[in-house]
Amino acid sequence: MKRNRSDEKTRRAPSGAAVPRPELTEALYRAFFEEWADRGFGALSLERVAARAGAGKAAIYRRFPSRLAFAEAAISTLGLRIALPEVEGTTLQEDILNLLVQTRVVLRHPMVRRILPDLHAEAARSTEMRVINDRVAQARRERAEVLLDRWVCRGELPEGLDRDLALDLLVAPLYWRMVVRGVTPTFAELETQSRAIMAGLSALGMTTTSQ
Template sequence: MERNRSNEKKTRIPSGAAVQSAALTDQLYRAFFEEWAERGFAALSLERIAARAGAGKAAIYRRFHSKLAFAEAALANLGPRVALPQDFGSLESDVLSFLMSLRSVLRHPLIRRILPDLHAEAARSEEMRAINTRVAAIRRELGRALIDRAIARNELPASLDRELALDLLPATLYWRMVVIGRTPTRSDVRAMAHAISTALRGAGDNCVEGGE
């Protein structure tokens, strides 16, 4: 029987076609963070990153047009790991879940070595400062969902200063783990969740009293 050559042409993958593998993208992200942790952002080499990931440099440029674009994508990829898809029933329970999720990310040795260098680079570079601001905005949206849920449950007033609330959510844990370099116990995190929830309610009370 003669082959249907028209169908064969439709299903054949073109020679040399670039297929972006999600697994390879994840390998590139990890290699990027490993190089960043070892050498600092200024000394990053895309050639070394590609070699570490077992890929060619072209695999990077098919995905990211520059080292800065690569950095932004890699950092943004961390955001979903701190997401809160579930409603845990109360402000304090939601805050605790958020902190435990964030603790899991921040305790990774690569992340703890990268973040101080990220802030230092952002202080020197307008481009990196802009990236840091955009990535931070993505993470803050995750916290905003938590605050909105508490408002919907009438645990916090709609007049709450959301920007202040979003500053409060990660601040204590971030300071302890990234600035001081200590990993809090689960008991410590529970105490933080209670303190932050109390502070948020207090901030909400002040908004109501102030008529804002």
């Protein structure tokens, strides 16, 4: 039986440039963050990143033209996965508490706690890193808008809520305690914090309504 030449062509591996393998790209992202956590972005070496991932430096440059492009891809791809957890509660306080509990899981990771302060420091020094940081933060805020919409639709918060300030309030107290102060709150403390945030959100609504 003769083989179909067109079938052989479709099965044949492409010649020329290698096709990036998704699993290697993921390994490079993980190695990138490990290197960043250990040494800081300023001292980050792409050679060491490649070695951590069990690859050559060429594997990085086949995917990204520069260290900054690598950083943008890594932060955007993996950063958004942990930017805002999925929250499914039945009340405002339950939603806020679930958000805090899930965010605590992310922020208590040693690598995350070392990278985040350095990311903000780099953003203060570098316009390019500021753009990357702002882009990821904006994506997180857009996802949090879904929560605000839910609470407004359920009548738990007013439509005239100051949304920008509300988005700051949602996780800022937890971020300050865990990343800035290095303290991991207990579940009971998260419950107290959720009530305080809920009161703050309600106060924002009342302030907006009275104006």
